[in-house]
Amino acid sequence: MERMLTLFLLCPFVFFTTVTTQQDNVCLRPELAASIDMDGIQRYFRPGAELVLSCKQGYTPVSGPRRIVCSANGQWTKTRLMCIPKLCPYPDPLSNGELYYEDTVYQSTINYTCHEGYVLSGASTAVCQANGTWSTAVPECKPVSCSLAPIPKFGMITYDKRIRGNTTDFGVTGTYKCLPPYVLIGNARAECTASGTWTKTPECQVVTCPPPEKIDKGYMSSQDQRDYDYMETVRYGCLGDYVLEGSLQIVCQQNGNWSEKPSCKAPCSVGIQRGRILYKGRKLWIKDLKPNTVLHKDIVSLYCMNKARNCGYAVPAQCIDGRLIIPECFEQPGTLDYNFHSSSLPSEIEQC
Ligand SMILES: *[C@@H]1O[C@H](CO)[C@@H](O)[C@H](O)[C@H]1NC(C)=O
Ligand SMILES: *[C@@H]1O[C@H](CO)[C@@H](O)[C@H](O)[C@H]1NC(C)=O
Ligand SMILES: *[C@@H]1O[C@H](CO)[C@@H](O)[C@H](O)[C@H]1NC(C)=O
Ligand SMILES: *[C@@H]1O[C@H](CO)[C@@H](O)[C@H](O)[C@H]1NC(C)=O
Numbered sequence: 447m448e449r450m451l452t453l454f455l456l457c458p459f460v461f462f463t464t465v466t467t468q469q470d471n472v473c474l475r476p477e478l479a480a481s482i483d484m485d486g487i488q489r490y491f492r493p494g495a496e497l498v499l500s501c502k503q504g505y506t507p508v509s510g511p512r513r514i515v516c517s518a519n520g521q522w523t524k525t526r527l528m529c530i531p532k533l534c535p536y537p538d539p540l541s542n543g544e545l546y547y548e549d550t551v552y553q554s555t556i557n558y559t560c561h562e563g564y565v566l567s568g569a570s571t572a573v574c575q576a577n578g579t580w581s582t583a584v585p586e587c588k589p590v591s592c593s594l595a596p597i598p599k600f601g602m603i604t605y606d607k608r609i610r611g612n613t614t615d616f617g618v619t620g621t622y623k624c625l626p627p628y629v630l631i632g633n634a635r636a637e638c639t640a641s642g643t644w645t646k647t648p649e650c651q652v653v654t655c656p657p658p659e660k661i662d663k664g665y666m667s668s669q670d671q672r673d674y675d676y677m678e679t680v681r682y683g684c685l686g687d688y689v690l691e692g693s694l695q696i697v698c699q700q701n702g703n704w705s706e707k708p709s710c711k712a713p714c715s716v717g718i719q720r721g722r723i724l725y726k727g728r729k730l731w732i733k734d735l736k737p738n739t740v741l742h743k744d745i746v747s748l749y750c751m752n753k754a755r756n757c758g759y760a761v762p763a764q765c766i767d768g769r770l771i772i773p774e775c776f777e778q779p780g781t782l783d784y785n786f787h788s789s790s791l792p793s794e795i796e797q798c
Pocket of ligand 2: 575576577579
């Protein structure tokens with residue numbers, strides 16, 4: 447028997463064929479819960495052999511015999527030994543932060559994070575150890591602070607709340623200003639961010655605009671060929687019957703450019719020799735429009751004939767920068783009709 451076992455141990459192949467005849471006489475190394483430990487590494491046991499069981503590190507035994515015996519029939523005696531994982535204490539809450547864990551048993555982990563504006567001081571994770579203690583102490587969430595906001599040259603900041611000492615808390619805001627004539631370039635608002643730094647500091651610069659440009663058919667309130675300061679304005683006007691379109695004045699902007707300048711739009715003449723028009727609520731013969739000039743954007747109506755219904759109707763036309771398009775339906779009367787039958791012109795007969 448002794449020799450046989452040795453043989454088994456040395457040569458598993460031989461064992462496989464012989465075990466069918468010898469099975470009653472050996473116990474295989476038992477398969478037990480992963481949390482249970484047993485002596486040695488031996489794989490085959492003679493009847494009568496004893497095996498001492500224990501709980502693995504991090505597990506606590508509850509009930510049941512800790513010893514099993516190999517019976518003559520090749521079966522081990524029963525054990526009701528159970529090993530339950532050690533428990534770590536419930537973790538304390540983290541002020542100004544959160545902790546995440548699923549369990550507090552051996553090998554569980556806790557993850558710690560801080561709220562925005564706080565930084566973690568200490569370990570960000572803890573593991574429940576075999577002896578039922580957490581591997582690291584509860585960390586702390588310390589508020590983020592910024593140093594005082596940087597001040598641009600020729601500038602200043604006004605905090606939205608009173609600042610004590612030479613640090614500010616996360617979330618503190620303020621507004622920058624530049625001393626005239628310096629102009630603030632960038633964002634006037636500042637904030638102490640969650641990373642402990644201030645948002646981008648603006649700059650205070652002197653802004654000038656080049657001399658303003660002339661406009662065609664117009665004049666300017668200032669002809670000075672000098673640089674103009676930020677916010678300075680220049681007014682424009684138009685000559686004669688030209689009409690200003692756009693804004694009456696331009697302003698020197700923060701970027702050193704003038705705001706958009708206006709333009710002067712040309713008047714129109716109504717391109718007919720004979721006929722009546724409706725202009726500014728008055729019905730008049732074209733020869734009575736003296737001079738034959740209407741201004742940009744003005745509306746002049748001409749009369750057309752509805753031949754089917756034998757009635758006349760007014761069709762509006764607008765002067766746009768020197769161009770007034772006569773409606774296609776307008777028919778200029780011949781001299782004869784105009785002079786002797788003017789009462790039959792579309793402007794004179796019944797209106798549709
Ligand atoms: C803790 O963080 C790790 C790594 O980010 C992650 O895999 C794990 O699921 C987290 N555990 C919990 C309980 O949130
Ligand atoms: C628990 O185990 C850890 C790691 O082995 C050790 O550092 C710590 O001192 C132990 N704590 C107690 C209370 O035994
Ligand atoms: C902040 O003020 C304290 C004393 O009030 C001083 O010791 C410290 O150097 C100052 N820190 C900075 C960055 O100015
Ligand atoms: C100023 O105007 C010029 C010409 O119109 C333009 O090219 C330039 O981009 C403008 N500058 C700024 C800062 O807007």
